[in-house]
Amino acid sequence: MTLLRHIASSHLSITCICGHTGLVAVSDLITKHGADLHIDTVELNAVCKRCKTKGTFKRFQIIFVGQSHLAMKGSDTNKENDQLEGSLK
Numbered sequence: 001m002t003l004l005r006h007i008a009s010s011h012l013s014i015t016c017i018c019g020h021t022g023l024v025a026v027s028d029l030i031t032k033h034g035a036d037l038h039i040d041t042v043e044l045n046a047v048c049k050r051c052k053t054k055g056t057f058k059r060f061q062i063i064f065v066g067q068s069h070l071a072m073k074g075s076d077t078n079k080e081n082d083q084l085e086g087s088l089k
Contacts, residue, residue, distance in 0.1 A: 001038045001039070001040055002038065002039040002040075002062075003035065003036055003037065003038060003039070004026055004029055004030050004033075004034075004035050004036070004037050004038075004039065004042070005030065005035035005036065007026050007039070007062055008026055008027055008030060008035070009026070009027070009064070009065055010026045010062050010063055010064050010065055011023050011024060011025050011026060011062075011063045011065050012024045012026060012029075012039075012042065012060065012061070012062060012063070013059070013060075013061040013062075013063050014043075014046055014057055014059070014060050014061075015057060015058045015059040015060075016048040016050065016051060016053065016056065016057055016058065017053070017056050017057065017058050018048060018050055018051040018053070020048055020049065020050035020051065022048075022049060023063070025065075029042060039062070043055065043057065043060050
């Protein structure tokens with residue numbers, strides 16, 4: 001089980017069965033509920049702001065926030081590779 005302290009710099013993206021999507025900073029949850037709370041507990045007790053249902057979510061994702069320049073480094077392309085791919089098409 002994942003504890004909030006292990007994903008402190010992340011956000012939770014929660015999509016309800018009604019279609020409403022919310023984004024919650026894990027740091028805000030830690031401030032309010034403590035760092036040793038399990039993510040499963042968050043999922044089971046989250047309430048949709050639109051339809052007020054509890055724990056009935058279609059999608060529950062951990063979204064990493066920060067260091068995006070490092071993540072984007074993997075998307076760098078090499079002009080030589082671009083030319084090669086272009087010639088294969």
